[in-house]
Amino acid sequence: MMSLSRSALSRLQASILIIVIVVGAAVAIYGYSISMKPPRARLIVSTTTSLYESGLLDYLKTQYESRYPNYNVSFISQGTGLAIQTAMRGDADMILVHAPSSELPFLTGGYGVNRKIIAYNFFIIVGPKSDPAGIAGKNATAALKAIKAAGEQGKAVWASRADGSGTYTKEAALWKAAGFSATALAKESWYLSTGSGMTATLRVADQKLGYTLSDTATYLVNLKNQNINLANLVNKGRDLLNVYSAIADNPNNPNMTKSNFQGSMQFIRFLASADGQGVIAKFGMDTVGQTLFGSYLQLIQSQTDTLNTGVPVPQLVSWIQSYAFFSGSECPSQFQYQAGDLYGTATTTTQGSITALPLVQTAQLKRYN
């Protein structure tokens, strides 16, 4: 048999020993630090990439855990479509998403209870500063028509999330309003389906000097970090409204018996409370110099648009309610479960005359299918 000389063998043994010691030390230190922390209750929230990549969720987590130190909130950032599927399997305790047309089946299918509208902002269409399709200042549907025309002439490209996310759902709805089918357009050479999150899609658009639909928060964060060089070209209009809602897993659903319902309700209450809404409304000032999410509570209770969109408050409220309400309410009563006072605040507001209830009578009631 071959064997190494004594010195070579011992050098080898020495190096192995060193590696084992170093790794063992790392493991020991890590295991020790883990064991020193008291075990915390866990809440798993599946959510959109746009909420996550704006940095809001990490900030919310810190704020929430400082108020409830025995909790460990984990966010699984996947995109609305996947987030809903993860929750349907019971692998998440609640969802925080922004596609009312996908949220409704989650409720009616018996998967979700206690939906609460948390925040709003607007989607924007961004693109190269040179704006080859000439969309600046147009409304969304006119802009998309122009982009399609320019794309067919080889002058522009469009990057699409194409992933069932809330942003993609809005994009598909906008194409439909412009008279086209997003899935049919996906076959065109100027239509790039990235199948990725918001930041990744923005960067594809940036690299390819193309256009894309983005939520304001992710766009601004990436602009500030100098990851992208795109211009905000189209940002006005009711059809660009973006509404974020939280829905808890239905504890009576057989797939969801292990879901942390109490934990979800506690977090949803925090998000909807004056405390949590204050945190959400201020977010962005430090990082990008402007607020990124409008507080729904302050809009309803104090008629304050914390996002300063320039849209008159009654109009904004009516837009939100016609876009994101189901049968005249953010959560019809058959989908409420042990909600306590979560929906009761409207009748007990002390300030202002505009509350959710009277507006329900005057706004258009549309049922989403």
Place this chain on the structure above:
Amino acid sequence: MRAIQLIISGNPEVYGITALSLYVSVLGTSLSCVWSIPIAIGLALRSFPGKRISKGFFNAMIGVPTVTLGLFLYLVLSRSGPAGYFQLLYTPTAIIIGQSILVTPIIVSFSTSALESIDPDLRSLARTLGASNNQMYQVVIREASWGIVLAIIASFNRAFAELGVALMLGGNIANVTRVLTTAIALSTDMGDLPLSIALAIILLVIVVTLSVVINLLRKQ
């Protein structure tokens, strides 16, 4: 570059992610040894029907795509899946289990070859000197121990550098299941390139060092 600064300054996020990666992969590899080494000993030293097929099976499984294994285990560990009772998804334990399964074929195959490469005359010699079966096995194992150590280090390397299992079973949750590979993927996706580069450097240094050690061992 900022990436080097992050490493040298002892940035807690960087070191936390590295420590978690080491923790998960060391435990995963060690767990796998518990069943893989006995399996390898059985495959190398005993004969039984289906031995060739079993060896072929483990050899083939060495290259299983990590995302495939990750997906399969995800469905098993999901709360609505057969092992849902344990609620292991999105915990480090899930990654440990996943990686232990991932590296099993590597440890088994490499160890089996190491054991089989021991001169069969040695076995006969041991028997001639009056050794029992168990004592004979012990002799062979001791002679092949370097080969087995090589197998373990190679499989740790594989577990440490893989992405599919950690991502699907762990969910890349900050401070809970974010390991080097998933963190690099996320930071790049979110555009934080200095952090990605810092983590990639650490990952590369560790993996290359171990590969060098493996090569030194092989020259034996």
